[in-house]
Amino acid sequence: MKGNTFHWADSTAEKIVRQKGEKDTYVCASGITPSGTVHIGNFREIISVELIVRALRDQGKQVRFIYSWDDYDVFRKVPKNMPNPELLETYLRKPITLVPDTGSGYSSYAEANEKALEQLLPKVGVEPEYIYQATRYRSSYYAEGIRTALEQRDTIRSILNEHRTEPLPEDWWPVSVFSTFTDRDTTTVLGWDGEWGVHYRCDDTGNEETLDLRETSAVKLPWRVDWPMRWRQEGVDFEPAGKDHHSEGGSFDTGRKIVRDVYGGEAPVSFQYDFIRIKGRGGKISSSSGEVVGLPEVLEIYQPEIVRYLFAGTRPNSEFAISFDLDVLKIYEDYDKCERIYFGEQEVGEKKRQKESRIYELSQVHGVPETMPVQLPFRHLCNLLQINGGDIETVLSLFELDEEQQRRMRVRAQCAWNWITRFSPEEFRFRLQTDADPLVEIDEQQRRMLQGLKREVEKLDEHDEKSLGTAIYDVARSEDLEPKDLFSLVYMVLIGKEKGPRLAGFIMTVGKQKVLEILTRYV
Numbered sequence: 042m043k044g045n046t047f048h049w050a051d052s053t054a055e056k057i058v059r060q061k062g063e064k065d066t067y068v069c070a071s072g073i074t075p076s077g078t079v080h081i082g083n084f085r086e087i088i089s090v091e092l093i094v095r096a097l098r099d100q101g102k103q104v105r106f107i108y109s110w111d112d113y114d115v116f117r118k119v120p121k122n123m124p125n126p127e128l129l130e131t132y133l134r135k136p137i138t139l140v141p142d143t144g145s146g147y148s149s150y151a152e153a154n155e156k157a158l159e160q161l162l163p164k165v166g167v168e169p170e171y172i173y174q175a176t177r178y179r180s181s182y183y184a185e186g187i188r189t190a191l192e193q194r195d196t197i198r199s200i201l202n203e204h205r206t207e208p209l210p211e212d213w214w215p216v217s218v219f220s221t222f223t224d225r226d227t228t229t230v231l232g233w234d235g236e237w238g239v240h241y242r243c244d245d246t247g248n249e250e251t252l253d254l255r256e257t258s259a260v261k262l263p264w265r266v267d268w269p270m271r272w273r274q275e276g277v278d279f280e281p282a283g284k285d286h287h288s289e290g291g292s293f294d295t296g297r298k299i300v301r302d303v304y305g306g307e308a309p310v311s312f313q314y315d316f317i318r319i320k321g322r323g324g325k326i327s328s329s330s331g332e333v334v335g336l337p338e339v340l341e342i343y344q345p346e347i348v349r350y351l352f353a354g355t356r357p358n359s360e361f362a363i364s365f366d367l368d369v370l371k372i373y374e375d376y377d378k379c380e381r382i383y384f385g386e387q388e389v390g391e392k393k394r395q396k397e398s399r400i401y402e403l404s405q406v407h408g409v410p411e412t413m414p415v416q417l418p419f420r421h422l423c424n425l426l427q428i429n430g431g432d433i434e435t436v437l438s439l440f441e442l443d444e445e446q447q448r449r450m451r452v453r454a455q456c457a458w459n460w461i462t463r464f465s466p467e468e469f470r471f472r473l474q475t476d477a478d479p480l481v482e483i484d485e486q487q488r489r490m491l492q493g494l495k496r497e498v499e500k501l502d503e504h505d506e507k508s509l510g511t512a513i514y515d516v517a518r519s520e521d522l523e524p525k526d527l528f529s530l531v532y533m534v535l536i537g538k539e540k541g542p543r544l545a546g547f548i549m550t551v552g553k554q555k556v557l558e559i560l561t562r563y564v
Contacts, residue, residue, distance in 0.1 A: 270299075
């Protein structure tokens, strides 16, 4: 590690050790309810925790990274992007782990959302230990924790009432029950026997029964009690949360008091992370919406290392945008610059070098490469792909690359082609003209200019980009025309548009053979 005091992950890791003291193992936690597709805003919490985990391990600490699926939460709303919504409607108010998967063939709706993320996270270097809360609640794993909440019912109600405009009623209980008659949470808790028995009424059927906490799978804690109970149970040392949880009187605020006063534990070190905007494509970030931008969509445009770079390079409490527009070009350029700085190929000040080097280390999926990867600028790669009709293997064959370099470049090339075809502005796109395309109508003066250009292209091997640019200007002046008129003509002839990439460099990239084939159609 080149410098451990220049990154927010390292300073947070130091804070954890300082506040929690020296421990055999530090526990870092994250989690979410799999109520829909896990969007990129949710991913910010996951990757933030993973970066802290890496920072702790880089400091020589043992770390347990847990990710809780809150799949025993209530199914409250049918997302718009789900097939067979009429069937799903019949499962409202039941645990989401009981809701069938109508899309992918998994055992449940919850599992489908869980596996979709679990299978993808290793691609960005995130591999936590998964905890499934439905399994734990159904096995009465939390029986002691639930009983403690019942014993401390008045204390919990008092803590929650501190931040409520309308206090909880005297008959409020810190548990909810899924009816064993209907599986729904439309129930009323009627009492507790002071030991393990909870008596309730099913509001749908009117049936009443008493459940033994040590044997039942139907009783669970509400979120504001469940969270601090698990902090104590798992010994969580660090867990971040979003703005809503970290607001005054939010679930982190009440959780800190409940874990201390009810469970005799202490809250984890935490920080608040901000929202993520999406730039350059439609759709709100919402798990219940049909227009979700998730990690799969982001990985279609950004290499895994660059996905990590976006988060490693931004403080968690700063809002930022995931871009799908022309900003993509700059983000790739920024990452390549960061890589050059790390490998000493670009000189910057010492403080900047240490900061960028640490960001680069944390951006890597599985360790830093031994030597600097071959860099092919994203913009240039986009041009090469369009020149070659999107044929990635043809583009790769233009360079001498070893197996690992080919693997990395293939991923970048696929991202580039995805961006070109789906999100790049129309003026950025082009296609070389072929014999199947109609000829551009030209006059005699324009024909002479194309002849002059053809002569220069025939001796392209003698040119570099600067000398070719000068020659193109000379061709225009020979006909007493503005160079821009020649540029427009050549772009129309080559790609069927009036504008395109910088002409001299573009011609050299396309190559003598292909340019001559097109010019020969005219002169």
